[in-house]
Amino acid sequence: MSTATSLVDRLVDRWGRLMVIGTPYIFLILVFSIPFFVVLKISVSTSNDGIRFEDLSTFNDWVFSFTASFQKYRFLFTDDLYLNTYGSSLKFATINTLCCLFIGYPFAYFMARSPVSIRPVLLMLVSLPFWTSYLLRVYAWKGLLDDSGTINSLLLSFGLIDEPIKMMYTAFSLSVGMVYTYLPFMILPLYANLVKMDGRLIEAANDLGASPFRAFWLVTVPLSKNGIIAGSMLVFIPSVGEYVIPELLGGPETLMIGRVLWDEFFSNNDWSMASAVAVTMVFLILFPLALFNKYQTDGVGRGSV
Amino acid sequence: MTANFAYGASKAFVRIDRLTKRFGDVAAVDNVSLDITKGEIFALLGSSGCGKSTLLRMLAGFETPSEGNISLEGVSVINMPPHQRPMNMMFQSYALFPHLTVTENIAFGLKRDGMPKAQINARVEEMLNMVQLKRYAKRKPHQLSGGQQQRVALARCLAKQPKLLLLDEPLGALDRKLREQTQFELVNIIKAVGVTCVLVTHDQEEAMTMADRIAVMSEGSFIQVGRPHEIYETPSSRFVADFIGKVNLFDGVLVVDEPDHCEIDTPQGRFFVGHGITGTIGMSLSVALRPEKIGLQAEAPEDISSNAFRGTVVDSGYYGSFSVYRVDLAGGQRIQVAITHTERHDELYRRGEEVWVTCRSDALVVLIN
Numbered sequence: 001m002s003t004a005t006s007l008v009d010r011l012v013d014r015w016g017r018l019m020v021i022g023t024p025y026i027f028l029i030l031v032f033s034i035p036f037f038v039v040l041k042i043s044v045s046t047s048n049d050g051i052r053f054e055d056l057s058t059f060n061d062w063v064f065s066f067t068a069s070f071q072k073y074r075f076l077f078t079d080d081l082y083l084n085t086y087g088s089s090l091k092f093a094t095i096n097t098l099c100c101l102f103i104g105y106p107f108a109y110f111m112a113r114s115p116v117s118i119r120p121v122l123l124m125l126v127s128l129p130f131w132t133s134y135l136l137r138v139y140a141w142k143g144l145l146d147d148s149g150t151i152n153s154l155l156l157s158f159g160l161i162d163e164p165i166k167m168m169y170t171a172f173s174l175s176v177g178m179v180y181t182y183l184p185f186m187i188l189p190l191y192a193n194l195v196k197m198d199g200r201l202i203e204a205a206n207d208l209g210a211s212p213f214r215a216f217w218l219v220t221v222p223l224s225k226n227g228i229i230a231g232s233m234l235v236f237i238p239s240v241g242e243y244v245i246p247e248l249l250g251g252p253e254t255l256m257i258g259r260v261l262w263d264e265f266f267s268n269n270d271w272s273m274a275s276a277v278a279v280t281m282v283f284l285i286l287f288p289l290a291l292f293n294k295y296q297t298d299g300v301g302r303g304s305v
Numbered sequence: 306m307t308a309n310f311a312y313g314a315s316k317a318f319v320r321i322d323r324l325t326k327r328f329g330d331v332a333a334v335d336n337v338s339l340d341i342t343k344g345e346i347f348a349l350l351g352s353s354g355c356g357k358s359t360l361l362r363m364l365a366g367f368e369t370p371s372e373g374n375i376s377l378e379g380v381s382v383i384n385m386p387p388h389q390r391p392m393n394m395m396f397q398s399y400a401l402f403p404h405l406t407v408t409e410n411i412a413f414g415l416k417r418d419g420m421p422k423a424q425i426n427a428r429v430e431e432m433l434n435m436v437q438l439k440r441y442a443k444r445k446p447h448q449l450s451g452g453q454q455q456r457v458a459l460a461r462c463l464a465k466q467p468k469l470l471l472l473d474e475p476l477g478a479l480d481r482k483l484r485e486q487t488q489f490e491l492v493n494i495i496k497a498v499g500v501t502c503v504l505v506t507h508d509q510e511e512a513m514t515m516a517d518r519i520a521v522m523s524e525g526s527f528i529q530v531g532r533p534h535e536i537y538e539t540p541s542s543r544f545v546a547d548f549i550g551k552v553n554l555f556d557g558v559l560v561v562d563e564p565d566h567c568e569i570d571t572p573q574g575r576f577f578v579g580h581g582i583t584g585t586i587g588m589s590l591s592v593a594l595r596p597e598k599i600g601l602q603a604e605a606p607e608d609i610s611s612n613a614f615r616g617t618v619v620d621s622g623y624y625g626s627f628s629v630y631r632v633d634l635a636g637g638q639r640i641q642v643a644i645t646h647t648e649r650h651d652e653l654y655r656r657g658e659e660v661w662v663t664c665r666s667d668a669l670v671v672l673i674n
Binding site: 127198204205206208211223 | 386387397461
């Protein structure tokens, strides 16, 4: 009995720590790294029908050969469509992030300053939309913004307008849907940051002659920098690759990278092209952001509350 | 009892006039009046929840009084928001801005005043020299020790040359050793600058060593206001006697009341007090006696009619510079006696030893209940 226990103990001692640390890494390797390398491989592979690919490396008659084709990448950087789409994605993601920040910051601030007893209720209200499917919620905006939708019907019936305002399938409807969807991702990290802030710092700023507005601007905002960065990342990164919202609420002129990816995969059946688009997005947009994020938080991290 | 005794001379620099702050039904500060003279260091002393912090926050402008007035040099500041009041506060645990360097922290208030840059730099330099932190000018607060942070906080307050300096538990965040050294430094700086200062503390040693005058607070009111030695040597009530330092209290009855002395009978024996009181024979009152003002001796003193009592040593504690003995008197009361070690010797009295407890007639304070 005792030897069995000690054996188990020794196994737990040796492997337990590794398993605890290793599990998330295994998960990340399985569902992030391997798929990414598969996509990377497809993007440099050649194919006749776009779906079945030749092997990158061959070993025939004692000759090892490796072929990678960067044709798709060359095409990607010479065709205006792709570059414009990247630009447009970045533009909408930026608009979305800024809107979420300007709407979310006051709300997060209000939540952090409310009495402790009602904070859980406010937190629940912010996360309440997650209880309904994201697809349905985005789709519901159609009913509001359509030419014959709720908003236009109301305005028409009050006689405020003579013909419906074109809101659906425009940059406006796309932005409304994006801001609506991503707002909680901005509010929650901001709230988590602001709620920890020491109220005495604001009082100290007031005491030293800063008006309430200046105290907010000189103390609260700089100290919530980490929250602003975290919230902006959480909103910006998925916004760039957003597919569902542009598909449902966007119009022909609101091109976003997610829709181009979808078209390359399912309409053109050109998997290599689609993979090249995806890989380029990761390298051009997400890597610089990840680096920026790392250095920003390293710099402020220890000094802030 | 009215709070009028708190009014000092007519040259009031800060006047707190019948100030009250209610939170719901509870009065955190209850009809408090006080005059503070220019250049004075005034301490508000009390346990937590006594209203001292609320009073300080009303001075700074963070709380709005329910009633009453605060004036500075004869001008009411009651309607001034905190950022316009010519007073600066050093917060408990300092509230230094973590995202700013030492220099930027000190310059913060000066920039708000719109002072020219060259002047700000000169003033910051002067402040850094004063608190001896020039080498640390470019550090962030988290890179400083507790004592250094405290000095930055002080420099930040004093940089604006406030008319009134408010200190909230100024030494509370420091460890014991650092405290003693810091409290002298702090007082020296405040006195050198000449700023009037109100400090809040729950630590009686801090109040007594730093302040020119102390107000002992309880339940939102001043119980006694006076210089440190007045409060210690002649407490006006059982509360103050008990709160400040250690004290032995004997309940008894007044039997003799002459202009130059009075005598009080207690179950422990008769006390002969070297001052007269205004009371009536037969009234019940208490006698307060500090542990360090008691003597112990093995043999009976010559006069045992008063201020001499038989007792048995229960136990003792050795503190190095002094020892504390707990003694059961023949009358049944247990008292504390502190004996200072003026020369080297072994334990003077052993557990269970019979001793005589004596005191001088001027060591006693009569408290009317």
